[in-house]
Amino acid sequence: MLLTGKGGPDAGLEERIVAVGGRVAVRYAPLLLVRFPSGIGEDIAASFPGAQLLRSRENCDLLEGEVPSHVRGVLQQLFPVDGAAAAHAAACAAEDFQTSERAWSDCAVDVEEEAVDPVALRALLRYPTAASMSDPAVTSDVMVGTSTVAVFCVRNTQAQQQGVPDWTEELRSAAMARVLTNLAWWSDMAASYGIVKSFTVREFSPDDAVCAVDFDPTEGYENGDAWVLDRRFQQPIMTALGYGSANTSLSMRAFCHDLRTAEATDWAYAAFLLTGANTVRGHAFIGGPATVMAASQLGAGLLFAHETGHIYHALDEYF
DSSP states (O other): OEEOOTTOOOTTHHHHHHHTTOEEEEEETTEEEEEOOTTOOGGGGGGSTTOEEOOSHHHHHTOOSOOOHHHHHHHHHHSOSSHHHHHHHHHHHTOOHHHHSOOOOTTOOOTTTSOOOHHHHHHHTTOGGGGOTTOTTSOGGGGSEEEEEEEEEOEETTHHHHTOOOOOHHHHHHHHHHHHHHHHHHHHHHHHTTOOEEEEEEEEOTTSGGGEESSOTTTTTTTSOHHHHHHHHHHHHHHHTTOOOSOHHHHHHHHHHHHHHHHTOSEEEEEEEEOSSSOOOEEEOTTOSEEEEEGGGTTSTTHHHHHHHHHTTOSSOOO
16 A cells, blocks of 8 residues: 555556556555555655555554545554454455345336436346346446546434434544455456456545535435435435436436546446435445445445446446
8 A cells, every 4th residue: 555645646656556566456545555566575665756655554653744634544444453353354355245235126227217228228127138248238348447436425414413323533434444445355356357447536525515415314215215215315415516407317427427537537436425323234226327325334345346346237246
């Protein structure tokens, strides 16, 4: 892992990393999660002016210079305290999400919301023909290259009055650390097949005005329609960002299109992290523009990677 200087990574940093045999898995300013070949020592950091190489929590404790508080929190979560924590993380990563993921209707689609051509509709509805490599709606192209992930930490402005859980710095740090490790896992899995896949994370923090809603965003998920409930906070957030279409899906797609253009990545999607009174584990619509999950559920292994798989048209287990 590289912690770059205060100004963030310069344009040539990744080229220099590749030149010494490394690769970047995830970008989360000012962090770069990087994999270097075995045998490269601590002195590798010297070849990247303004960057520090972190291998442990002890390295993080010795950081010099100004590091944003939220980055310090994420760093504390990324590195386990002891062997027991590492063993727990490994056990979580091995969890079988085919059986443990809560059975939301991932394949549901609101046909009235958006005109969908028959080929794309087959993919969204998980028809067996959608798995065919000849089907243009399902292609491995979306699983390679670069992606930007917009992570919205949806904040209930009335949480204290309503008596429901709200964001804390600890929850934010833990959630973002899990997002980063899940995406790094995806990048590692791709690399094991000889494929290059990397992610850029743009976080919209709980304090960001666009993330504010005046209700418990998890209310109703235990017995309601996820597709309808998602819109209650997705559309206000999109409107606050300047995407005010009455069609929530099209608003998010327009946002993602502009985001990938701004970040110069091949793909982009949105993730909405929730806190509240009721439990919503996680769900995504096949090939959709966004995923929704409870921030408190992100500690359960590969949930974020699993839902990312659905965004990328994976009909079942992505790998």
